């Protein structure tokens with residue numbers, strides 16, 4: 451038997467660094483994906499290669515204690531998926547052999563790594579006769595939400611203390627829709643993207659490699675949020691989560707209390723998380739109402755907060771945002787973890803060409819001496835979620 455596992459990347463529209471704090475996000479699945487073309491083997495072994503020179507072929511045994519390869523090795527994402535499934539109690543008696551390809555730009559904040567984790571999991575589940583999502587029936591099955599949650603935990607195997615946004619967006623993508631994702635417990639609510647809205651994704655040309663450089667800075671932010679929460683959320687004895695704090699109607703009062711209780715840096719991290727959580731709720735309403743300006747303004751405020759309070763932007767990302775806005779985008783912000791990677795801009799249909807032309811002329815051409823490639827800048831479509839196509843038998 452052979453098959454093709456397809457898993458899209460995602461672009462997050464708003465709600466950055468909120469997922470691991472238990473607050474919602476609003477991404478959409480991309481029309482770009484990672485694909486594993488595989489055949490099923492009777493031996494419990496995974497053997498994969500890639501047409502890209504920088505990704506060496508690898509093989510490992512499917513057993514409970516799968517070991518990590520060296521840090522930064524791409525096989526760790528596949529190992530993470532296998533390990534997560536085994537730890538969840540899915541018996542993986544059969545393996546896969548095949549090739550990984552894809553067109554999600556790598557290390558760009560577009561979740562190519564989670565797409566690889568999800569595609570690997572789908573291929574392994576399919577090889578072992580476990581259905582994903584299907585109706586309860588005689589065949590063993592796993593719900594998509596359950597799979598998303600377990601793969602989010604499993605991906606921490608690479609050392610990044612990530613939240614659950616990427617895997618959930620990849621597994622739950624719906625064409626034409628953004629996805630409001632809530633955590634603890636995980637829930638996904640598709641929200642229709644207004645017909646005339648377009649999303650321009652533009653790379654800052656700096657890699658944001660989750661398994662390498664950006665990892666320590668990301669984990670430091672997660673740790674700072676835990677510290678801030680322990681002080682502010684623990685003021686009345688038991689520690690409450692960000693969600694309970696934000697549910698409190700007195701937003702100004704909460705920030706004032708936090709300002710008094712926290713050292714300066716922790717206060718700024720805290721303020722970003724709390725205000726970003728509120729922006730996601732407002733952005734969902736703006737999207738449902740087709741309020742382009744409202745959504746765009748929230749994106750701009752999100753970027754400012756990520757730049758000033760959370761300190762995960764770069765001068766290049768700031769410049770892309772500024773150029774896009776000057777050229778007529780309704781809103782723009784960095785997307786994903788930051789520290790490089792991409793920005794996303796919201797445009798009405800007629801503004802896409804002028805925004806792309808301005809980015810090309812003012813950001814890319816001075817740096818590249820040429821126009822950007824289609825992987826550096828593109829218009830993204832909200833797309834469907836991860837799936838497996840069976841080739842035969």
Ligand code: GLA
Pocket residue numbers: 465466467468469470612613614615616786787
């Ligand atoms: C990375 C993580 C996500 C999320 C974003 C920031 O993509 O994998 O879980 O935390 O950063 O919003």
